Amino acid sequence: MDIQHVRSFVAVAEELHFGRAAERLHITPSPLSRHIRDLEKELGTDLFDRRYHQVELTAFGRRFLEPARQLLERFEALRRLGPALAPPLPEPLRIGATPLAPPQVLDLVLETAHEVDSESEPEITLEPSAVLLRLLADRKLDLAVVHLPLGDARLASIRLAEYRFGIALRNDDELARRPTLKIEDVAERRILVGSSKVQPLAMAEFRRHLVEAGATRLRELPHSDVVQLAALVGRSRDVTVVSMSSLSRRIFDSTRVALVPLDEPALRLEVGVAWAPPADGAEAAGSVVERIVSALGSPENRPPLAL
Template sequence: MEIRHLRYFVAVADAAGFTRAAEQLGMATSPLSRRIRELEKELGAELFVRDYHRVSLTPAGERLLVPARDVVERFDALPALVPPQQPQGLIVVGTAPEVSPDLRSRFTTLVREQQPGLRVRHRPGSTAPLLRAVVKGEVDLAFVHGLVEEPGLSVVPVESQPLRVVVAAGTGFDERESLELTELAHLPYTFLRATSAPYVAQIADSLLSRYGVSGRLPVPTGHADLVPMVSAGEAFTICGARFGATRNAFLGEPVLMLPFDDGRLRLVTSAVWRTGHAPGSLAALVAALATLPKGNR
């Protein structure tokens, strides 16, 4: 038995299916299924009841789940006990999907001008994983989205952009220049997994509920499912007005990107790092970045 067998077992149990678990693990379904079969053979018991629509745990699987999850979490926590020794003059910078090219360019220029000997290793990712990496010390600085209230982290807003609602063309809004969220109460709101950007998800959920939008259609697999759902008029979503992965995914699609009548709604990007653990050079860069003109405000 290897740690990967337990990791795969926990993933399938949490996702209640092999296909979704494989997508989350970044692997194909067939090898995932084989690894689970290997684990079942070694333990001498079936761990899942497999049917066409859903996968559920057997009694043996239910007994294994809690200790297996504990083993995986303890294993994943080991690197934090021995922080990696990074080469002198190297920082790891995480970047969430909705960060603008302008912000990345401003940061790169600052590094080049103020810390020419500093090397930057970039780490793309969504907000939640990047915040966990900052807490663990795996990432020195991360540019993430939403209101961050994580204990032990310093937070400096460095960018914001207006939000747009994305609705299908031909659904009654074609001649409009803006709209109110109350006009979308008949449509569900579709969005990427809340776990990828929990702070943005919380703000969006509270906002939509306030305006009477109660329907929710979370998409677990990414923009490949989000775009056709909105383009077909089955739901609506929200994106940045000027940049970002979600906005870019809808370019060329038969949709409208309309501003809200309440123009105060914005997506904020912040620089975050562990309080008291940032290298002196990094603190100076963030301070300088926060004072530069923000062209997307």
């Protein structure tokens, strides 16, 4: 016995009209009539007396109506019971990343997220570090790949990678032939640095290291466009300090611009993953976020990348 057949019977029995019952069930009269015929065939007796423009329940139909209603009520109760007992679907992990961070760092975080939770696809937000830190503090993100330090006591972080730096200068510059350079070698030159707006704390730390290493003429640009930086260096005696990433090498190591490794161990810029610990200080045991942070922070499993 099909539940739809029972539902069709109750509708016709209550409306005593096939057309109105069909509208109530949002079907056409033809399949409705077929449902009733199939049910009557299965029961071996008529449920309705059909006359011209008139439908009445048979004696058996009247006896069958109340059990049919009870069956539908129990069926609907079972349908409602399913969502109530089913475990709630986990919310997708909200991961932020600064576009200025090397892509392999975000890849590492996403790879680890998939290892600990392969069922859900994370939501990715790409914004500057300063924006991501505010979103973390407001708990609108779960994790974020940002430049360190954080400068916010409400947040925690672990280091994932650190940059290796080089000095970009004109290819025909006498210093371009050296195997390495120090800041003191270009102390009298103007050193171009990118805008500090997108990651103010990290850039403030970066400039402090430059000054301590001997830089005296820093010029902050209104942008952080490495292509424009390369163009400015290629047309002047200005230099800039950039990471030795593959992207930087492709942009700066051209026919007009050379990229020489920088020998300044104290000059560091780090990338890490940040998160907001639980507000009550308790550990969120078994949470995906905690497992990702634990896996990323394990030195034997995830040594920091050199960028």
